[in-house]
Amino acid sequence: MSILSDRIKQLGESETLAMAKRARALQAEGHNVISLSTGEPDFFTPDHIKEAAKNAIQNNKSYYTPVAGIPELRQAISYKLKRDNNLNYSPEQIVVSTGAKHTIMNLILSVINPGDEVIIPTPYWVSYAEMVRFAGGIPKFVKGKFENEYKITAEELESNISAHTKLLLFSSPCNPTGAIYSKEELxxxxxxxxxxxxxxxxxxxxxxxxxxxxxxxxxxxxxxMYERTIVVNGVSKGFAMTGWRIGYLAGPKEIALACEKLQGQFTSGANSIAQYASVAAMGDNLEPTYAMRNKFKERRDLVIELSKDIIGFKTFIPKGAFYLYPDISYYFGKANGETTIHDAFDLSMYLLNDAHVATVSGSAFGSEECIRLSFATSSELLIEAFRRMKISLDKLN
Ligand SMILES: Cc1ncc(COP(=O)(O)O)c(C=O)c1O
Known part of the structure; x- marks a missing residue:
């Protein structure tokens, strides 16, 4: 009998993390690997947020917090949702967790029964499918078309709804595609x-x-849609706070209470210092966030220019996030010596081994014909990474 549960054995490993691990191994062997695989801003957390954290430490904010979050943060999130999104959520409708990843897992475990179907527009963020399966749910992947920037249409949604459909789960702006659903599309x-x-x-x-x-x-x-939507957000991406681990949801009170109950048994309230820091992030000083966004836009424009030189990258211009998600199926069947490219994973491994550029295979996101390149790194490194990739890709024939 295995010491591990069937549950954990069935859980797939996060492929984005697996690729980063491989890149680190090559680096440890002395190779200069450029990582375009990670999903986090390469900027520092803004000073006013760090100050708030320092004050929290000085003021001994070191105790357990209420499970759903400190009142100041739930209030600040409520304020933010009104200010930025014109959405009315009382603090009781908000639950703060240890990152949006934790938030989504809480939500899925709170609403999905075994056999429930969850519609996941594809490509999707890596963890969605595994989280749904872990809860006994059935991911129903709905492939968006390249022509529609991989967003799903009303018809595609409708034809995948069944009597068992419980949840529609998607990100916009989207990781991995950078596509954004417009108001009209929604x-x-x-x-x-x-x-x-x-x-x-x-x-x-x-x-x-x-x-x-x-x-x-x-x-x-x-x-x-308001009554049955659960908005998930957090501080990781917009405030360069991936390591602080604060995410939240806002939604119907019943769901918020369920998530709070679950969290109360598993993890308790999120890190207290990070919660106080996040109160500052929810405030009106968005200048550092806008500066970061402008930098990402410059890099987005740069990678679009650079990718024009790569014959096998078929891509559209991402409208948000910090990823380029080219269709690279042009290379399928091509080879360099012993190495033949059959799918996106092969190409991603080839780029890592030959160009020492780490990317992520689209298979992690439910599409076999794409790779994901993160432009959350300096322009100099992006230029060098594209130079190396072009050399390696030109050797495939
Ligand atoms: C689409 C999407 N949702 C949620 C998360 C989780 O964010 P965090 O747990 O850092 O708040 C990520 C992180 O990569 C993401 O890309």
Whole structure:
């Protein structure tokens, strides 16, 4: 008998982390690896947020916090949701957790029964499918088309709804594609959802502030969707605070209470110092966030220019987040010596081994024909990475 549970054996490993691990191993062998694989801003946490954390330490904010978050933070999130999204959520509808990843897991465990179907527009963020399976749910992958920047249409949504559908789970801006659902597109989806009042929506808006095209729009802003939407957000991406581990959700009180109950048994309240820091992040000083977003936009423009030189990168211009997600199926069947490229994983490994550039295979996100390149790194490194990739890719024939 195995010492491990069936549950843990069935859980897939996060492929983004696995690739980063491999890149570190090559680096340890002395290779100069450029990592375009990670999903975090390369900026520092803004000073006013760090000050708030220092004050919290000085003021001995070192005790357990209320499970759902300190009142100041739940209030600040409520304020932010009104200010930025014109959404009304009372603090009781908000639960703070140890990162948005934890938030989403809390939500899934709170609403999914074995056999429930969860519609996941594909490509999707790595952890969604495993989280759903872990809860006994069935991920229902709905592939978006390249022509529509991989976003799903109302028809595609409708034809995948069944009597078992419990949840629609998506991110906008999207990791890995950088696509953003417009207000009009969300209205179209909502017309279908109106016909199915029991379906919940998890709107993952963690990249809200990394948006190159203008105002963020949340599906929760559509009146008929508000009651059954759970908005997920956090400080990781917009405030360069990945390591602080603060995420949150806002939604119906019943769901917030369920997540609080679950969290109360598993982890308790999130880190107290990070919560006090996050209160400052929810305040009105968004200058550092905007400066960071502008930098990401410059780099986005740079990688679009650089990718024009790479014949096998078929891509659209990402409107948000910090990823380029080219279709690289042009290289399938091509070889360099012993190495033949059969799929995105092969290409990603080839780029790591030959160009010493770490990327992530689209297979991690549910699409076999793409790779993900993160531009959360300096322009100099991006230029060098593209130079190396072009040399390696040109050797494939
Ligand atoms: C789409 C999406 N959602 C959620 C998360 C989780 O963010 P965190 O747990 O750092 O708050 C990430 C992080 O990569 C993400 O890309």
């Amino acid at each position: 209205l179209e989806l909502s017309k279908i959802l109106q016909k199915h009042p029991k379906i919940l929506i998890c709107s993952d808006e963690i990249y809200e502030h990394i948006n190159f095209v203008g105002n963020h729009f949340s599906i929760a802003q559509i009146e008929s």
